[in-house]
């Protein structure tokens with residue numbers, strides 16, 4: 637059975653795409669077959685972290701939703717992008733595929749204006765899981781509440797709710813948690829990102845856990861090296877010994 641894990645946040649820029657991409661990389665290191673679907677149709681971007689040039693997209697999620705192709709035809713094998721000077725893939729490594737969303741302005745506006753059949757998206761999740769024999773299907777989402785987000789939350793085995801230590805994020809997280817509880821998501825984990833390294837992470841984690849009565853899967857530090865990298869690669873593969881990478885590995889084991 638494929639485990640479906642959605643990464644979501646109420647507000648934008650919390651680090652969803654970076655966390656999803658790095659989690660996928662660590663699952664591959666653990667021998668898992670993984671696919672990521674970029675359901676951030678309005679502002680796709682996770683392909684950038686895998687160094688994937690949009691010119692190389694044969695089909696995108698948009699094409700699938702318009703009935704132009706099968707879902708598995710949109711998947712690009714990006715496993716080779718995990719290899720860095722600091723990290724080699726073990727012999728039993730898995731594979732990671734990416735289903736990108738279109739970055740063409742006309743295609744983005746068309747799908748936003750005309751909408752699409754949400755059931756097709758649901759069928760796509762099921763079909764790609766079967767046809768690529770996935771252990772994990774990771775869904776990277778657009779912030780806030782919209783139709784594809786609600787669908788992805790409803791069908792997830794695990795929801796990672798990303799928040800920064802920020803009062804706007806705190807309120808929004810309560811709203812999303814409320815929705816996730818109503819939809820009976822089996823595993824809910826809060827992921828705190830961009831925590832100032834000077835903070836007491838244990839205290840922060842304990843406080844957030846008791847406020848939301850929800851487990852905290854990881855507290856990830858604000859890291860200048862990630863800012864410097866600027867989504868130009870997979871941080872955990874470039875800096876495997878960094879505390880950020882250790883926390884991502886621990887999160888990969890929890891999901």
Ligand SMILES: Nc1ncnc2c1ncn2[C@@H]1O[C@H](COP(=O)(O)OP(=O)(O)O)[C@@H](O)[C@H]1O
Nearest residue numbers: 649650651652653654830857858859862863867
């Ligand atoms: N822990 C972190 N420390 C510093 N910068 C980060 C961290 N996590 C993410 N970022 C940066 O924040 C920005 C938004 O990250 P991204 O993963 O695209 O978020 P989202 O998908 O939620 O919009 C990117 O520029 C990324 O490099």
Ligand SMILES: [Mg+2]
Nearest residue numbers: 652653676681
């Ligand atoms: Mg994103």
